[in-house]
Amino acid sequence: MKAELDEEFRAFMHARWPAMIRLGYVLTGDRGHAEEVAQAAFANAYMAWPRVIRAGNPDAYVRQIVVNEDRNRFRKRRVREFSTGSPPDTPIPGTDLDSRTTLIDALKVLGPRQRAVVVLRYWLDLTETETAATLNCSVGTVRSQASRALATLRQHIELAEGELR
């Protein structure tokens, strides 16, 4: 039985690892952090794997932990980061890196929850109900957070008309 469960977990993690890394990357803006967050999420899922399987939606479970891990990461590192007089990294003139990363950069101005709402709703295309379940909040909160988040994003990047659904 355990061997079967382990095999099931292996197959699940192999299949969903790239997607969770991308989710972690969009949420954190950092590849290293994305791997940390995704691995912690899968480890948590494995720890409770029989329970997760019984619940019937392991993808939602891991996704929720990735989102929570990101929010925790933001909190955990809050006191360990410090400001410097000038940004440590500056764009390289002549490249289009800045334009290519506009949206992901713009996400960084949002708080963890609003960022998660934008990513879940507009990238993963979750419904408002699914987004609310992932974030453990009400549908109304999802709507209001999405509205505020898009308004903030519009100050930084150009969004298509009618994006707010």
Next chain:
Amino acid sequence: VSLHEQFDRELGAISPPPPPAPVEETMRRGTWMRRRRHATAVACTAAVVAAAIWVPLAVHWKDSSAPETSHYTVTVQPPGPTAPVNEIAYGTVNGKAWRILMGKTSPNDASFDSCAEMLGPAFEPEPVTGPDTGCYPPRGATLANPVAFDPPAFAVGPDPQALGLAGEVAANVTHVTVTLTNGTLLTLQPVTVYGDRYVAFAAPTGAVVQVTAYSRRGEIARAFPFAPDGPDWFLDTGWLRPGQHELAPVTAVVGSGRYTGGTGLFQGSWSVVLQQGPWGVCETLTGEDGLCGPGQPGPRRAGAQVVYKNGRYEICEGLTPLDVTRVVLTLPGSGSVTVQLAGGADAKYWAFGYTKAFSWTAYNAADLVVGSGRTSQP
């Protein structure tokens, strides 16, 4: 261009393919987390097993700043007559309301039913629920550990205001008191929810000084926060009986090295740090949870256990009686090394990272062997 297309375009442009999934390492990590939760130590020596009881304890990050002022107010009340059946307690922190319930109200599914849910403006900007790393059943209360607190859950956001804690209480506990830095004494009344008895409270981060459990006969035991990065954590294994003295604070490096082949959190250098204080004795591996024990003096036998494993790289933590003066490791093909020992109140500790099995021998001041063992091949 829709946001969805913009996400896809940017991710496709800047993201190199993700590395292969570290499945086996993740499963080991999950197993280790579960093992710590269930207080099962894996002996890495067949010859001698550590006699000390190392009980797993998740050490989550704490806000490193205690309240800057004692001008805060905290109240706690048992559920009122119209409260939900799963409510443990409610109250206020600085006038902001909070409620703590035990699971089963989550809209998600049955897999999340063991979480303590912390709701209300005191936990703003976001309530603390869901299957994050701090969400486990607050269970395991015994006569020796009268209150089993869940790992602390904090308000999420840039300015956490309140710490919420829920814990199962042993059958003989009539009430629990919480002493805060401003002198406030909270009294918690156990509440039965779904057949188990719990207490819960909320307070500003860093405000908790001591928790004391009482029976009808008086004080059962007291516990103090374990503070690796900050002030708020309870050491379930460190409950002190009336008359037992608190341990003097000691911090020491038990061992250090570099991960080989690690990914994610397990990269670069590692260290195991011993932190002793009123909470007991804890050894914490870099960036990970701690192994904690009450740290009370008593007879100890030399032993060792694996605390990290990734492929052929393992970290082994050893424990010896206090009279041991040196521990020598015999490495295959590399001679021998003497490891540093970090002394706690109850024992001395060492840690070593390795890819090949080795044997260890502990000597006392008279150069007599007081313990030895051999690791298994990673």
